[in-house]
Amino acid sequence: MQQSDVVIIGGGVIGSSAAYFLASQPGFQGSITVIEKDPTYNEAATPRSAGGIRQQYSTPENILISQFGAAFIKAAGDHLAVDGEAPDLQFHENGYLFLATEAGKTVLTANQQLQRQLGAATELLDPAQLQQKFPWLNTSDLAAGSFGPVNEGWLDPYSLLQAFRRKARSLGVNYIKDEVVGLDHSGRQVTGVKLHSGATISCGMVLTCAGIQAAHIAGLAGIDLPVRPRKRYIYVFDCRDKIARVPLTIDPNGVWFRPEGANFISGVSPAEDEDPDSTDFELDYRLYEDLIWPTLANRVPAFEAIKLVRAWAGHYDYNTMDQNVIIGRAPQIDNMIIASGFSGHGLQQSPAIGRALSELVTFGSYQTLDLSRLGYDRLLNGQLIQEANVV
Structure with a gap:
C-alpha cells in the first residue's frame, strides 16, 4: 500500500497544471502523485489540439480564465523555468x-x-x-x-504540457505510469486509488483530471458525469x-x-x-x-x-449539458474534486484551472477567481451556463 496526500488522476495539461500550482502553493506541504497511463501522450487531447487561446466567450468566467491564462503564458519563463532553462511555448499573438x-x-x-x-x-x-x-x-x-x-492567438500545446510536467517534477511531484481501475471508498471518502499494476495508493484527496476518461473515473465513485x-x-x-x-x-x-x-x-x-x-x-x-x-x-x-x-x-472531453467545464467538489464524495468537460477549451484554461484546483485543495475554497458557478451543482438544479462561443 502506497500513500500520497493528493492523487491526481490524469497527467495531461490540466492534471500537470494542478500538480504544478499545488506544489508551488505556499500553504500546501503534502505529497502529490500523478497517475498517467501514457506518458508519451501519443493519443492525449493536448498535443492534438489547435493550441488556441482567446477571451472571446459569452461566459464571464471563461473570459477571466483565459485572461489569466494569457498572462501566465506570456510570463512562462518566470513560472516554469527549470535549472535556469525557460520553456519556449511559441506563442503567436495573432488574435x-x-x-x-x-x-x-x-x-x-x-x-x-x-x-x-x-x-x-x-x-x-x-x-x-x-x-x-x-x-x-x-x-x-x-x-x-x-x-x-x-492576449489572443495560439501556442504549441505539447510544449505547455511538458513545461507544466517538468516543473511539477522539479518541485517534487511523483508521476506514475499506470491506469486507475478502481476507487476504494468508505462513506463519503475515497480512501484508495487502485491501479492496473495491482498497487493501491491511499490518499487524502483525489483530483479527477482524466479528460475523456473522466466520466469513467467518476463512475467508479458512483457519480454521473455528463462528459x-x-x-x-x-x-x-x-x-x-x-x-x-x-x-x-x-x-x-x-x-x-x-x-x-x-x-x-x-x-x-x-x-x-x-x-x-x-x-x-x-x-x-x-x-x-x-x-x-x-x-x-x-x-x-x-x-x-x-x-x-x-x-x-x-x-x-465534451460536456453535453452546457459545454462549460465542471470544476469543484464531487457530489456524494467529500474528498474528490473534478475538473472535466472543457469541450475544447482545456489547453487555454489550464493555468487558471490548475490554480483553482490548488486553492480548493489547500484552502477549501477559491481564493483568486471564483468559479463556484461552474460546479457540479448547476447540473442538478438546472442552472446551466450555456457557452455560445464553442469552436
Missing part, C-alpha cells in the same frame, strides 16, 4: 477573428461588450473596417467581426498565394482556420446530431470536402486553389 452575418450580429455585439467590460481588448469591426484590416477577406455577406488583438468523448478533425492545407496578418478566423458557419508554419490548419465542430461519442482516431474527409473547403474558398479568395496536405484527429 482571434469571429465573423458574423446580419443574423449573428446582435449576439456577437453583446458578447464583445461583455468582453470589454471584463477588460478584454476585443474590437467590433464593420465590413469596411474588416476589409481594411484584412484585405484578403471576402466581406460581401458579413455584418460585423470581433477581433482580439491582445463524453467527441472526435474532432484538424486539416492541414497549403496555399500558394501568401497572405499576411491572418488571425485564427471563425466563419459564421463555424469553420475556422489559422496559419501553421508555412501552411494553414482548419476544422469545424459537426452538428450535434452528427457528433457521436468516439474514442478512435480514424479520419473522415467528408467534413472537409462538403463544408470546410467550400467555406474557405468563399471566405478567402486565395483559398480557392489550396492543397490538402494531411489531417489528424483528437478528442474533446
Whole structure:
C-alpha cells in the first residue's frame, strides 16, 4: 500500500497544471502523485489540439480564465523555468477573428461588450473596417467581426504540457505510469486509488483530471458525469498565394482556420446530431470536402486553389449539458474534486484551472477567481451556463 496526500488522476495539461500550482502553493506541504497511463501522450487531447487561446466567450468566467491564462503564458519563463532553462511555448499573438452575418450580429455585439467590460481588448469591426484590416477577406455577406488583438492567438500545446510536467517534477511531484481501475471508498471518502499494476495508493484527496476518461473515473465513485468523448478533425492545407496578418478566423458557419508554419490548419465542430461519442482516431474527409473547403474558398479568395496536405484527429472531453467545464467538489464524495468537460477549451484554461484546483485543495475554497458557478451543482438544479462561443 502506497500513500500520497493528493492523487491526481490524469497527467495531461490540466492534471500537470494542478500538480504544478499545488506544489508551488505556499500553504500546501503534502505529497502529490500523478497517475498517467501514457506518458508519451501519443493519443492525449493536448498535443492534438489547435493550441488556441482567446477571451472571446459569452461566459464571464471563461473570459477571466483565459485572461489569466494569457498572462501566465506570456510570463512562462518566470513560472516554469527549470535549472535556469525557460520553456519556449511559441506563442503567436495573432488574435482571434469571429465573423458574423446580419443574423449573428446582435449576439456577437453583446458578447464583445461583455468582453470589454471584463477588460478584454476585443474590437467590433464593420465590413469596411474588416476589409481594411484584412484585405484578403471576402466581406460581401458579413455584418460585423470581433477581433482580439491582445492576449489572443495560439501556442504549441505539447510544449505547455511538458513545461507544466517538468516543473511539477522539479518541485517534487511523483508521476506514475499506470491506469486507475478502481476507487476504494468508505462513506463519503475515497480512501484508495487502485491501479492496473495491482498497487493501491491511499490518499487524502483525489483530483479527477482524466479528460475523456473522466466520466469513467467518476463512475467508479458512483457519480454521473455528463462528459463524453467527441472526435474532432484538424486539416492541414497549403496555399500558394501568401497572405499576411491572418488571425485564427471563425466563419459564421463555424469553420475556422489559422496559419501553421508555412501552411494553414482548419476544422469545424459537426452538428450535434452528427457528433457521436468516439474514442478512435480514424479520419473522415467528408467534413472537409462538403463544408470546410467550400467555406474557405468563399471566405478567402486565395483559398480557392489550396492543397490538402494531411489531417489528424483528437478528442474533446465534451460536456453535453452546457459545454462549460465542471470544476469543484464531487457530489456524494467529500474528498474528490473534478475538473472535466472543457469541450475544447482545456489547453487555454489550464493555468487558471490548475490554480483553482490548488486553492480548493489547500484552502477549501477559491481564493483568486471564483468559479463556484461552474460546479457540479448547476447540473442538478438546472442552472446551466450555456457557452455560445464553442469552436
